[in-house]
Amino acid sequence: MFKSGAVALFAAAVLSPCLAQADTFEQGMNTMWEVLWHQSGTATRLVRWDQDIKVRMFGVNLGAHKQHSMQALRDAAAEAGVKVIDVSDRPDAAQVANVSIEVVPNSSLSENQPCETRLNFKSETTIDSVTMQMRDSDAYRCAYHESMHVMGVRGHPEGSTVLSYFTKHVDSLEPLDKAMLRAWYSPRTKPGMTPFEVLPILADELVGISPDKQLAKLERDQYLQHTVADMQAFADGRGDVPMIVKACGKATPDGIRYGRMEMSYFLGVAYQQGSSVAKDPGAASIWLERAANMGSSSAKTRLLAAGGAQLAGNR
Known part of the structure; x- marks a missing residue:
C-alpha cells in the first residue's frame, strides 16, 4: 500500500x-x-523560552555524546534566537542549570522510549526548566529530536522533520524544523x-x-x-x-x-x-x-x- x-x-x-x-x-x-x-x-498551546538556556550535561559515556548533543541544542536554539550557555563544568551546575541532559545506561529506559524530555512550567506559556534523558545507545539519534522538544515544540508529526518517529535523518535540522522554530519564536507569536x-x-x-x-x-x-x-x-x-x-x-x-x-x-x-x-x-x-x-x-x-x-x- x-x-x-x-x-x-x-x-x-x-x-x-x-x-x-x-x-x-x-x-x-x-x-x-x-x-x-x-x-x-x-x-x-504554545510554550517557549523567554530566557537564556543554561545547560548541564552529565551521565555515562559523555565523551562520545556531548559534542553532538550540544551541537543539536545550539542549532535548534540558533533558529529560535535563544542563547545556549554550557554550565556543565561549574561546581554549582546542578543549581544554575535550567536544562539538564543526562545520558543514562541502556537499562534505565525502555527500547520503546529510549529518550525522554520533560518541560516544566507553572502555566502553559513560558518554560521554566527542562529535564532530558537519553539511552547511551540511542543518544546520537535522539539529540536533534529531543532538542526540538527542549525548545518547546512538543508534537511528533509525520513528514520531513526530526520530530517524526519515522525519520532516518538524525544529524541536522530539516528545513521544516527550522521553519517551525522561526515561527515558534517569531515576534508574531x-x-x-x-x-x-x-x-x-x-x-x-x-x-x-x-x-x-x-x-x-x-x-x-x-x-x-x-x-x-x-x-x-x-x-x-x-x-x-x-x-x-x-x-x-x-x-x-x-x-x-x-x-x-x-x-x-x-x-x-x-x-x-x-x-x-x-x-x-x-x-x-x-x-x-x-x-x-x-x-x-x-x-x-x-x-x-x-x-x-x-x-x-x-x-
Whole structure:
C-alpha cells in the first residue's frame, strides 16, 4: 500500500509540477498542524523560552555524546534566537542549570522510549526548566529530536522533520524544523497562544520556503479553511483526531474527550480573534459556551471578559 501510494504520488509529480508543489505544501501543512498536538489526543498551546538556556550535561559515556548533543541544542536554539550557555563544568551546575541532559545506561529506559524530555512550567506559556534523558545507545539519534522538544515544540508529526518517529535523518535540522522554530519564536507569536493562533504563523513560514509562493498562499488559505471545518466536526463529536496522533498508539479516550473540550475553546478563541478564520463574535460565543459547559475554566473566563467588555461598550 505504501509503495503503490508513493509510486502514484511520484507519477503525479512528474506529470504535473503544479500538483507536485500543492502536494508538497499540503504535506508540509500537515506536519505543521500535527506538531501542535500532544500524543494523548489533545491540541496544545504554545510554550517557549523567554530566557537564556543554561545547560548541564552529565551521565555515562559523555565523551562520545556531548559534542553532538550540544551541537543539536545550539542549532535548534540558533533558529529560535535563544542563547545556549554550557554550565556543565561549574561546581554549582546542578543549581544554575535550567536544562539538564543526562545520558543514562541502556537499562534505565525502555527500547520503546529510549529518550525522554520533560518541560516544566507553572502555566502553559513560558518554560521554566527542562529535564532530558537519553539511552547511551540511542543518544546520537535522539539529540536533534529531543532538542526540538527542549525548545518547546512538543508534537511528533509525520513528514520531513526530526520530530517524526519515522525519520532516518538524525544529524541536522530539516528545513521544516527550522521553519517551525522561526515561527515558534517569531515576534508574531506569544507564549500561551492556541493552535489556531499559531497555525497561520507556521503556514506563513512554510510559504516563505516554498518555490511558488503565490500557489502556496492559495494552498495555505484552503488548508486553514478545511482544518477549521474538520476540527469543528471533531469538537462536536463527529470527527477524529489527526491520523498521526492515532498512529502513535498513545491516544487515550480521556485525552480525546479532553481534547474535544479544548478544541471547542480553541475554536472560540479563533472566531473571537479572527485567527485562521474570519472574526465572528456569534460563532465565538457558541464555541466558548460549549467549552464552558464541558468544564473549561479558560472558556468561562473569556465569556466573562467578553460580557464585561460588551457592557462597558453599551454605557
